[in-house]
Amino acid sequence: MDGPVPLNKRIIQEAGACMRLAYLRVRDREKSRDSELSAADEIRLMCGNKVGQKAREQFPGGKLIQADNFAQALLATKTAFDSGEVILFEAAFAFEGVAMKADILRRRKDNDFDLIEVKSGTDPNNYLEDIAIQVWILNNLGIKARPYLMVIDTSATIKSKSLFQIIDCRREVRELIPEIDSRIETIRAMVLAGKIPEVPFTRSCQDCDYFGECLPGLPDHHVFTLYRGGKKIDSLLKRGVLSLESIPAKISLSDRQSIQIQTIKSGKPWRSADLRRKLKAGIVYPFFFLDFEAVLDPIPEHPNQRPYEIMPFQWSCHVQRSANSELEHYEFLMDRAGDPRPVFAESLLKCVENSGSVLVYSSFERTTLKKLADALPKLKSKIKRLVARCSTYMLSSGTTTIIRNSKAHSLSSKSFLRWFLNCRMRI
Numbered sequence: 069m070d071g072p073v074p075l076n077k078r079i080i081q082e083a084g085a086c087m088r089l090a091y092l093r094v095r096d097r098e099k100s101r102d103s104e105l106s107a108a109d110e111i112r113l114m115c116g117n118k119v120g121q122k123a124r125e126q127f128p129g130g131k132l133i134q135a136d137n138f139a140q141a142l143l144a145t146k147t148a149f150d151s152g153e154v155i156l157f158e159a160a161f162a163f164e165g166v167a168m169k170a171d172i173l174r175r176r177k178d179n180d181f182d183l184i185e186v187k188s189g190t191d192p193n194n195y196l197e198d199i200a201i202q203v204w205i206l207n208n209l210g211i212k213a214r215p216y217l218m219v220i221d222t223s224a225t226i227k228s229k230s231l232f233q234i235i236d237c238r239r240e241v242r243e244l245i246p247e248i249d250s251r252i253e254t255i256r257a258m259v260l261a262g263k264i265p266e267v268p269f270t271r272s273c274q275d276c277d278y279f280g281e282c283l284p285g286l287p288d289h290h291v292f293t294l295y296r297g298g299k300k301i302d303s304l305l306k307r308g309v310l311s312l313e314s315i316p317a318k319i320s321l322s323d324r325q326s327i328q329i330q331t332i333k334s335g336k337p338w339r340s341a342d343l344r345r346k347l348k349a350g351i352v353y354p355f356f357f358l359d360f361e362a363v364l365d366p367i368p369e370h371p372n373q374r375p376y377e378i379m380p381f382q383w384s385c386h387v388q389r390s391a392n393s394e395l396e397h398y399e400f401l402m403d404r405a406g407d408p409r410p411v412f413a414e415s416l417l418k419c420v421e422n423s424g425s426v427l428v429y430s431s432f433e434r435t436t437l438k439k440l441a442d443a444l445p446k447l448k449s450k451i452k453r454l455v456a457r458c459s460t461y462m463l464s465s466g467t468t469t470i471i472r473n474s475k476a477h478s479l480s481s482k483s484f485l486r487w488f489l490n491c492r493m494r495i
């Protein structure tokens with residue numbers, strides 16, 4: 069390879085968690101560049117663009133660097149930089165193969181710069197390494213930059229002057245620079261050595277793009293499937309335990325983990341002995357099975373809406389009026405512009421009537437209703453009465469963990485409904 073190994077912020081940050089991952093990313097650089105974005109990535113990107121646009125509005129007169137590729141962006145940045153532009157958006161820089169684009173770069177009177185990284189998140193601690201890498205590049209290019217993070221202020225409303233809080237992170241970045249410096253050096257040495265580094269496996273591996281490559285041929289009931297395994301997975305991996313069947317007897321396991329392993333060994337599914345009793349307790353006909361869909365938008369558009377406030381836009385309700393009655397289904401979808409909350413709540417209140425048990429899958433529906441009660445004072449007491457009728461049937465109630473095919477499942481809302489109705493019929 070001619071010249072320094074090209075790196076980007078993602079690789080340098082991922083190397084902090086796993087050096088092997090950084091190595092594999094560099095190896096597959098071309099592949100990952102061409103890989104398609106997932107729907108979730110696209111939504112994140114759209115969201116980030118929307119927030120970036122909003123942030124720029126706070127810096128009038130800034131010049132946006134636009135180019136077809138990174139090389140052209142570097143040239144356009146240099147031209148704008150040399151001509152004394154005060155505010156640049158998306159200015160491109162690279163030092164020894166490490167590239168970046170600065171969200172906002174503002175020239176100060178002393179000719180130093182404020183480097184402002186815009187994030188659609190709310191916790192600045194998540195972005196310190198990101199901005200430290202940018203400062204590392206700029207410092208090496210001889211540009212003095214004071215780092216700031218511009219994150220969403222969750223207390224903002226449409227009436228607020230700004231949607232953001234700007235956080236001075238000079239001290240944190242100063243402390244991180246030596247770590248970034250040595251990490252870049254280590255990645256480069258590792259890539260030049262041309263040998264995939266050996267690293268300890270951890271529970272994070274299961275979410276990694278290279279899970280299959282790093283851990284090929286895992287048994288069906290591998291250790292990563294341990295129910296709510298958490299740190300226990302790390303410690304089992306450290307001991308070289310890869311299958312659930314081979315977990316040593318002296319390892320302490322939770323009740324559900326023990327049941328999971330017991331079913332693997334016996335090959336028979338397990339069902340809680342008092343499941344029916346728990347299901348029966350405290351619920352009365354008619355049953356209303358509720359399910360909500362909602363969005364969390366970083367940019368508020370309606371009065372009383374804060375960034376990332378739960379904005380429910382769809383509900384679905386299956387109603388069973390008696391043990392042998394057919395299911396009825398009702399639904400609502402906000403299919404027009406405007407604040408969805410009032411129409412959502414009014415239509416829902418009409419559907420769930422004034423008596424009967426309301427069964428919700430998790431705490432999400434209840435939390436959403438409580439938020440709605442706060443946002444809609446006129447409906448507050450009615451919504452609160454509805455909250456009081458809600459029963460949660462997910463894991464917290466201990467009723468729905470079914471061990472099937474030797475894996476612990478918490479049933480989805482729809483499969484639970486199907487199963488619950490079968491079960492009720494036989495109660």
Ligand code: SF4
Nearest residue numbers: 086089273276278282
């Ligand atoms: S699977 Fe684990 S060890 Fe392999 S690259 Fe990913 S995080 Fe690193």
